[in-house]
Amino acid sequence: HVLTTPSGPSRVGGNWKVTRGEVAVSSSSPVYLPLASGHPLPRIPPNPAARDKEEVGGRRWSSRERPTTFSAPPISTPMAAMECLQAHSVQILGIAVAVAAIGAGAAYLYLSKKPKGSLDPENFREFKLVERKQLSHNVAEFRFALPTPTSVLGLPIGKHISCRGKDSVGDEVIKPYTPTTLDSDLGYFELVIKMYPQGRMSHHFREMRVGDYLSVKGPKGRFTYKPGQVRAFGMLAGGSGITPMFQVARAILENPNDSTKVHLIYANVTFEDILLKEELDGLASNYPGRFKVYYVLNQPPEDWNGGVGFVSKEIIQTHCPAPADDIKILRCGPPPMNKAMAAHLDDLSYTKEMQFQF
Structure with a gap:
């Protein structure tokens, strides 16, 4: 006896070949009466021996070496095919949306992460003079390198730094200066210094040459600013x-x-x-x-x-x-x-x- 889908069964080598939704049984089969009367098939317990040894592709594999195989569910009608395609489309769309969301979140975190500044408010740090440009007889622009080409000074708007040097007699002197650069200027900061004849820190800058180091501490200052806080x-x-x-x-x-x-x-x-x-x-x-x-x-x-x-x-x-x-x-x-x-x-x-x- 054969329970079949519209495509019909076929016989190969004395055995029934089940295609698509077909189920082929004989009247002597223990599952015939339940099928004929419309009752569901009983659950057949797994066979450990069969589970341990299976024949796949003409070769017997053990459970430890068995290759992974995948099979698609049977599709018996055009409507079922459409439903299957729609289900897969929804799954693919969901995965794409999830991947896009993860990517956008990662990009936001990367872009919004503020770089760590190069300053220390409690301790002086050394910065190398890499360029000195004379602007007038008593004014020069000094460019100092930061630790890496992508480093930022880390100075909030309106704040200043404390610079340490030695005067003409070798005594230590500390004076505040405001860089003319911003944190958008990567890898360096600049100071425009007017050097007065009797200025103690002016002497230190006047004697500085490319390759020398300046001791800097900061940020310092009381001024705070947020965009739009005043007209x-x-x-x-x-x-x-x-x-x-x-x-x-x-x-x-x-x-x-x-x-x-x-x-x-x-x-x-x-x-x-x-x-x-x-x-x-x-x-x-x-x-x-x-x-x-x-x-x-x-x-x-x-x-x-x-x-x-x-x-x-x-x-x-x-x-x-x-x-x-x-x-x-x-x-x-x-x-x-x-x-x-x-x-x-x-x-x-x-x-x-x-x-x-x-």
Whole structure:
């Protein structure tokens, strides 16, 4: 007796060959009556001996050496085939989505992982001078290498570092400086140093040559900044006090997610004393709607069209944002200038919360 699917059975060598959904049995078989009466087949217990020795591909394999084989479930109708394909498609889609999610998560973790800085707030570390560029008779730019080409200094915006050296008589001296580079500058940091004739740390920098090492500790400083915390900054800088202003301004302007505006007043004695003028003019050109710089000279050249003399209340009123809760005025310059600027700002109704001095 044969229970068969529409394709029908076939006989090979005296035995019934079961194809697709067929089941071929004889009336003497112990499974015939259950099948004929519609009852399910009894569960046949496994044969350990048969399980231990199976014939696969014409060869008998033991359970320990048996090759792995796979078989697809029988497909008896076009509808079943479609359902099978759909099931496999769903499985493949699920796997693809899972792989994409894992890849995206790994990429996010990699990109969001902040590199470890090269500074130590408690101990001095040595950094090698790899380039020295003379900008004027008393100003030079010093480039120091970080541990690797992809290392970052790890200096938050507006912070400074402490540099240690020796003065002209060999005594140790420590002075704060603000790098003009950011953590987006990989593998190095730069200091623009104005060397005064009687400056103790100026002597150390004046004597430095490529290959020498500078002892540095940091970060230091009270200033903290988060993108968008104010609508606008006003900056009052004098001489070498431009370095923290330049660092903050550059960080703001180069951040595409920060719309803060920056208004800088920069005072010097002569035109030759202006530090980073090319870089400042570049920021003004690249970000005309967000960065303004106004130069003031005490001894200007004949063709000068900027401010003349000292920074006055009128200059501040004209070139800085008016007093408001969402603005801040930053000051950094020689002590006499800082004192004069604080008095001007008080007279112009800028509260203490609206002011910060580096």
